[in-house]
Amino acid sequence: MPLTQDQQDEINELRSTTTQTLRATAPGMEKHLYTAYPVLDHGFVRVIDYMGDDNAITQAARVSYGKGTKAVSNDEGLIRYLMRHWHSTPFEMCELKLHVKLPVFVARQWIRHRTANVNEYSARYSILDREFYIPAPEHLAAQSVVNNQGRGEALSGEEAERVLRYLRDDAMRCYDHYEEMISQDDQQGLARELARMNLPANVYTQWYWKVDLHNLLHFLRLRADAHAQYEIRVYADEICKLVADWVPYAYKAFEDYRMGxxxxxxxxxxxxxxxxxxxxxxxxxxxxxxxxxxxxxxxx
Amino acid sequence: MPLTQDQQDEINELRSTTTQTLRATAPGMEKHLYTAYPVLDHGFVRVIDYMGDDNAITQAARVSYGKGTKAVSNDEGLIRYLMRHWHSTPFEMCELKLHVKLPVFVARQWIRHRTANVNEYSARYSILDREFYIPAPEHLAAQSVVNNQGRGEALSGEEAERVLRYLRDDAMRCYDHYEEMISQDDQQGLARELARMNLPANVYTQWYWKVDLHNLLHFLRLRADAHAQYEIRVYADEICKLVADWVPYAYKAFEDYRMGxxxxxxxxxxxxxxxxxxxxxxxxxxxxxxxxxxxxxxxx
Amino acid sequence: MPLTQDQQDEINELRSTTTQTLRATAPGMEKHLYTAYPVLDHGFVRVIDYMGDDNAITQAARVSYGKGTKAVSNDEGLIRYLMRHWHSTPFEMCELKLHVKLPVFVARQWIRHRTANVNEYSARYSILDREFYIPAPEHLAAQSVVNNQGRGEALSGEEAERVLRYLRDDAMRCYDHYEEMISQDDQQGLARELARMNLPANVYTQWYWKVDLHNLLHFLRLRADAHAQYEIRVYADEICKLVADWVPYAYKAFEDYRMGxxxxxxxxxxxxxxxxxxxxxxxxxxxxxxxxxxxxxxxx
Amino acid sequence: MPLTQDQQDEINELRSTTTQTLRATAPGMEKHLYTAYPVLDHGFVRVIDYMGDDNAITQAARVSYGKGTKAVSNDEGLIRYLMRHWHSTPFEMCELKLHVKLPVFVARQWIRHRTANVNEYSARYSILDREFYIPAPEHLAAQSVVNNQGRGEALSGEEAERVLRYLRDDAMRCYDHYEEMISQDDQQGLARELARMNLPANVYTQWYWKVDLHNLLHFLRLRADAHAQYEIRVYADEICKLVADWVPYAYKAFEDYRMGxxxxxxxxxxxxxxxxxxxxxxxxxxxxxxxxxxxxxxxx
Known part of the structure; x- marks a missing residue:
């Protein structure tokens, strides 16, 4: 289970307090705010904040095109027109802030998207938890025989068992030693910034990630794609659901013109x-x- | 007066409708939302939307530093620490969206700040209004005699009058010809994307400009500075007041560590x-x- | 003619001095270095420096994919594969630096491409030359009757003559007044940063513009497109020729997968x-x- | 030793072939081109390409400021002026491309600098080598007792030995299992994109990293600083030496105004x-x- 009781209590409290605002509000997103949606064995995605809605996109487009855009009779039509013609700046007018918990090897792919704001948990400063991603048996895929960068069928039998045992045992042993090295009981204790190097890449980290809608859709096009690695795709899929509720017209246009x-x-x-x-x-x-x-x- | 009655009515309506939200709300900013604050003779700045508050900064910092940061006893102390040590990523977690009306020569300086999102009124598509910046007599400054990039005292007497006359008359004549060239009465009418080239750089344009707090503070440090050109500095000064009410701790730290x-x-x-x-x-x-x-x- | 004799002499001198380098050199680009190719009536594009060639793209891709990429038998095939699959990072490994002279209204479109480095001539600091873009008669297009953002046929007869007269006369009169306002003969002289506001948007400016190949191709896709405004498209077309000689495999793939x-x-x-x-x-x-x-x- | 004989042969060959170019050449950098300078136990830094020199900085500044800048009598004076007044755009006109081999936990810090171009070795696609960073005894530092994010003295005696043993043995065991899991001898073989998750963060990776001089100096100010983690600081120190030979005026100004x-x-x-x-x-x-x-x- 990805959340402790304390964290769940905090979420419940945040979700019970509403305030008045004059800002544009997206009802479809309000219902998701703060809730942690589980991904993989210990990860999650949750919305911390958002700015704008479908209407913010057309409002920005109308600043650009002035009265002329009234010709496009409605908001959905205008959003489809903007998406079809790669007019990306109006989509940059919406912003999403997520809290994500994810394995380090997934984080390393994710961070390659540079046009976002990130605050990651610092293992120089703080101590990482004993949480590692161990694939479910059906996701323990063999190397693809046709594609260097791909997966084949799931492993089975003794081979699958051995792989799972290695992943689990190595993670546990590395973490035991991590803990022992940083311990200050009867010894100096290794610096955290050094000890962390003993942890394998399936250890979980977490971050706040803030991105505008245009760049988010670009991320989703690449990472919710069938060719993306399964372990990042499940995060992208979860985010797709949130975006579909947040900016339904934009998401539908994205599905038609980009994903499909x-x-x-x-x-x-x-x-x-x-x-x-x-x-x-x-x-x-x-x-x-x-x-x-x-x-x-x-x-x- | 920078706003038409229609625009003012729209603002009044927007300001009279509040909705419930679970998001963090900054009371100091809610009072400014949508209101157009006049700048120069026809310009304005108004807040269209915002994300986050002082607490969003410390919240993001605490993701990074975990429990360790509890040592810094309070939010203001932590924000000052982050500002002092150039830890900029937590400030990126707040976002501001402004609607700005400004002369083109100011817009050309402003746009050099690349890390922002912009939707500008399109003069390819739509027709610009007959509005030009004409400096108030006290801002009609002479070229500095000590600094190639600066101003001296205000012009006076006949010279001042002549300059004002040139600025006004040239603007009006150029606009008359602009209107005449695009007119489709008894003629084909020149394409708008061409006709606009006849308008001088004191014509007003407008845009939506969205930026994160870190990059906004960088903009303000350069543009609210005594060495910035007066005509952009008045916009920066107006935005400073808004930021001071939005994220008071961050703004105070900015004043102490950056501006001063x-x-x-x-x-x-x-x-x-x-x-x-x-x-x-x-x-x-x-x-x-x-x-x-x-x-x-x-x-x- | 866009260049003075002095400038041409400087170019000739630069072109007569070769040095030895261990760096990758693109012979197709060496022949263009420094030469100013005329665009519009007073503008030009010239290459100041470049980094990398087709081989730099595959070299970077091979860092990513290791020995596995040897399967793609040759450099051209690999470049086509990268372009087809939107693997953009290897294209970022090449860089181009241009010196461009262009009308201000074109510069305002161009600068919207944010991922580039720019040093523009400062009219706060220095005095602009008396050079304005006046369209050739065949490019004096009417507003499109089917598209708000487009052009129809060229104007003709008296209407065309009147438009050209307005553009020329207004530019000359505005420049006369600009000169007169900044003059320090028997008067204080208006600050340059103010006087420039009297100049219409067809005045020429110039800048150094540095960009990586991936972002350059994105710029070219939008600006060398049939829907781009003619006055920026001619710059893009000129740059296309340079890129075709610089990185011929990448350019060919770009033509097939992007432009066409x-x-x-x-x-x-x-x-x-x-x-x-x-x-x-x-x-x-x-x-x-x-x-x-x-x-x-x-x-x- | 960080390089194989093959790699060294390739470097020797590249260093023996010079070509003619019309581009600006930095003699101080030519002597470093391609050579791999060792960092840590298996890492290195080497220059693959560069664009520009000190003169490219002043040349770009003179585009902006026109003839007026001749007042600043020489190139070094102008570069110091630009650095002192945070005029950063001329420094963006130089570009450096490095090939770096570094442990993954260092790469994770490094990649947070977003304004750079990167091509990293792909462990989805290819197989990582059995190379891990094991600190030298004098760098096996204890956690600081005054600073959560810092180091104290080196560990000693039995504690030091135990830590080194853990780091070595865990790395070797994890790599043995990595190899065994991906092996296709008598089994299907786990997908590489999954098997890599078993490798600890001291495993070495490598990348091409391209950055402009302004952003590089920002990186160096943070990472060559006394508070930076030792393992990234040694890379920054090595790069400082290269930059000092490449753009000596800019580097000296950087030392005076930024580092010191x-x-x-x-x-x-x-x-x-x-x-x-x-x-x-x-x-x-x-x-x-x-x-x-x-x-x-x-x-x-």
Whole structure:
């Protein structure tokens, strides 16, 4: 269970106190505020704060385009137009702040998205908890045989058992030694900033992560994608649900134009045109490499 | 007067509708929300939305430093510590969204601050209003005789009158021609994206500008400074008042450590040490150039 | 002619001095270094410096993917793979520094691309030259009748003449007054930082602009596009030629996957699939709005 | 030894091939190009490419300030002026690309500097080497007793031996299991993206890191500082030496104004003024908290 009773009590208290505000409020998001949604075995995602709603997007767009935009009859239509034409600045006018608990190897992927604000728990300063990600048996995947950067089927039998035993035992032993090294009982105690180096990458950390909606959607497009590593995808999936309730028009446009969409090259567009005319197009006469053709076929 | 009756009515309506929220609310900022504070002859600054308060800063810092930070007994002390030690990430956890109306030559300085989100009125798409910044007589400053990038005393007499006449007449004539060129009465009408090039840089534009508190304070340090151009400084001064009411602890620390503070070089620090010991330090034995010494003297 | 004899002499001198370096060198770019390529009536683009070449992109990718990437048999194939899969970080490993002279209204669009480094000529500090963009007659376009943000045909006859006369005369008169206001002959002279506000937006400015290849390609995709305003598109077109010679594999991939490509929504992809099967798809049964359908038709 | 014979051969070859270029060349940096300077037990720093030199900084500043800057008689004086007045954009005109090998816990601190370009070795894709940072005995520091985020003296005797044994043995055991888990001999083999989670944070990774000079100096001010963790400071120290040879004027100004300098608050400045006048200033009458006063005393 990812939360202690104390933490749950704090959340309950925060959720019981409402204040008056003149700001735009998103009812769909208010219901999620502070609640920790479990992810993986010890992780969670919870909304700490948000700014703006669907209307904040169109309001910003109307500053840019003035009275002219009244032609686009409604908010949803305008949001779809902005998404379709990659007019990204109005989406930057919404902001989300999350509290996330996640394994270090997931955090290392996540942090590569640079246009966000982050405050991470400091293991130089404080002591990490004895919490490690151990995959559920069905997620203990083999290396893909077709793709260097991918997974195959789940391991099974003795091999699966051995892997789980290694992961658990090594984590526990490393943590025992971490604790023993920093202990100040009858010894000096190693500096925390050094001792932490003994902890494997499945140890959990946590951070506050604040990002604008445009950059958040970019993150979700990459990390909620089928090719993303499972362990970060489950976080992205959870965040998708929150965004869908927060800015429903923007999220729907995102699903249609980004998540479900695809970019075709000039060559691929040309093939599509020929195919629609009834022409037989093969890899050989497509102008594509084998890899591109395979991806093109999968798309259609 | 910068606002039309329609705009004022809209503001009044927005200010009369409060909703319930579970989010952190800053009472000092709620009272400013939506209100347009006049700046220069036709400009204004108004708060459209905000995220976080002083407590959001310490909350984020405590994620980083964990239980250890309880040693710093209170929120104000912790905020001062963070500011003093340039721990900037917790200040990034607050966000402000402003609606600003400002002359184009001011907008051109302002936009150089890259870490912000902007939606500007589009003169490709829409028609600019006949509004130009004309300096008040006391701000019609002469070129500084000591500093290439500065102002001297206000012009006076016939020279002042002539300058004001040029600014007014050129603006009006350029706008007359702008209107005439885009007119579609009995002619095709020049494209707006071209016609706008005839308007001088004192024409007003407007934008939504969203920025986190860390980057906002950096902007204010540079633009509310005595060396900033008067026409941007008045905007920065107005924003300072809003920030002081929004995050009072952070603003006070900012005033003490940034606005009122100064950075001394290694050489200057050495001189200070010698002077405190009672030694006579002159430019010649200071190790500083004449320019540095002049600035050092001005500081002490 | 955009360059004075002095400037041309300086360029000739720079181009006559070669030094030895151990760094990667792009022969296709060396031939362009320092040369000012004219754009519009007084503008130019010239390369001041560059870092990296096609090989720097694959080298960086191979740090990420290690020995595994040897499978992609050659550099061009790997660059195409990276572009197709939006792996943008290796493209950030190349950098370009340009010196650009351009009208202020173009500079205002350009600066919206935030991930670049800029040093602009300061009109607070120095005096602007009497140089204004006056469109060639064939680019004096009427407002589009179908699109608020676009151009129609070129103006003609008396209307065209009147527009050109306004643009020229207003620019000259504003500049005369600018000069007169800052003059210190027998008067104090208005501060430069104020006087500049009298100059219309077709006055020329100049800057150094440094950007990495990934962000440069993003800029080119938007600004070399048929929907971009003509006056910024000619700069983008000129830069495209330079990039094509600098990193030929990357540029070719960019042309195929970005410039000539298109993003299809989930709905549009579905229509394509139906059309390839021979089904009759109309706007009514497509699931698209009229606007989307029109764009979709134009694509195919 | 951080480099294999193969890698050393490649470096020797790169260093033996010079080409002609028209670009600005920094002789002080050419001598370092490609050479791997050892850091910690298995790490290194090496320059892969650079753009610009001291002259590129003043050249960019002169674009901004035009002819007026000729008043500052020489390049070094101008660079010192820019540094002293926080005019940061000219420093952004130089760029450095490094190849760094470093332990993961150091990489996690380093990556927090967001304004840089990074390509890291991918452990999803490729297999990490059996290389772990094991501190030298003199760097095996105890937790500071005065500062939660700091180190005390080196551990000694049996405690030191036990810590070293834990670090070595845990690293080796975790790596043995990593290898065994991904092995495809007589088993499926765990996906690399999962197996890596078993490796502790002292395992080495490597990346290409590209950054402009302004942001690099900011990094160095924080990470070459006495309060930075030793294991990142040694990298920063090594980079300082490279920068000193690359842009000697800029580096000297940086040393004087940033590394050796200090920011005084308004209150501290006031105390300095009083002390220079001969007044007795104590913590009680200083207006500072105990913590601030202690830091102020340490400075003077």
């Amino acid at each position: 969409g695809a970019t075709l090259s000039s060559t691929a567009l040309d093939c599509v045109r020929r195919m629609i005319k009834g022409e037989e197009v093969t890899q050989e006469n497509s102008g594509m490499s084998k890899g591109e053709w395979r991806e093109f076929q999968a798309l259609l | 503070g100064a950075t001394l070089s290694s050489t200057a620090l050495d001189c200070v040490r010698r002077m405190i010991k009672g030694e006579e330090v002159t430019q010649e034995n200071s190790g500083m150039s004449k320019g540095e010494w002049r600035e050092f003297q001005a500081l002490l | 490509g298109a993003t299809l929504s989930s709905t549009a992809l579905d229509c394509v699939r139906r059309m390839i099967k021979g089904e009759e798809v109309t706007q009514e049964n497509s699931g698209m709005s009229k606007g989307e359908w029109r764009e979709f038709q134009a694509l195919l | 300098g200090a920011t005084l608050s308004s209150t501290a400045l006031d105390c300095v003024r009083r002390m220079i006048k001969g007044e007795e200033v104590t913590q009680e009458n200083s207006g500072m908290s105990k913590g601030e006063w202690r830091e102020f005393q340490a400075l003077l």
